[in-house]
Amino acid sequence: MVNYLIFTLASSVQYIGMLVLMFSLFRINYRWYIPQIVFVCISLSYLSYTMRVADHAMYATFVQMGCLIIFIWLLFRFQIFYAAVMAITGSIIFAMLDLAVAFFVSLFSPQIDQFSLEMYLVAFFSGSIAIGIALFIRRKNYGFSYVPHDEDAAVNYKEKENLMLLFVAILSVISFAGTYFFTAQFGNSTSFLIVSLLLFLSSSILISISRKKERKEVS
Secondary structure (H helix, E strand, O other): OHHHHHHHHHHHHHHHHHHHHHHHHOOOOHHHHHHHHHHHHHHHHHHHHHHHHOOOHHHHHHHHHHHHHHHHHHOOOOOHHHHHHHHHHHHHHHHHHHHHHHHHHHOOOOOOOOOOHHHHHHHHHHHHHHHHHHHHHHHHOOOOOOOOOOOOOOOOOOOHHHHHHHHHHHHHHHHHHHHHHHHHHHOOHHHHHHHHHHHHHHHHHHHHHHHHHHHHHHO
């Protein structure tokens, strides 16, 4: 029970960081959704914990991403297309940050085991850094405002930017899934480098397309 509470606390900081960063990136006031954010963090923490205990940790990231899309759609009331774009973009950018923190921690402790102090430190620091970045984005008024706050918002799937967003988002998840399994299987420096490069490329392309869409929406 104590182990579960510690895990929930550490992973909740991580999920809060990811959600706050995601909302800030799309210029959405996360303060409107504090009860929903708390519910999502606890739910995803429980899901992550049970999958790890059941020896399904390899699939936890992708199951949580799917659940996050559903939460943003049904709980935060965003249109399903934009819910997917927000969840995938936010998750990939946060994964890149999380991987960087894990790499830094691994310099002092080569082995980061499940339910270990090192794992909790990675969760706490990555979540805290994400919150700091989110506050910086809000203060500088960076980010994108093309996501409508309406679950019934019409989406033109023939629009070039929307097609590109959807295609790159799906391709990013599929590619990340493949390299993630590769890394989990081999766990060497080469696989770590591949995942890092893939995350960087995916997040860069998603941000680039979002900037183009933002300019088109504003003009």
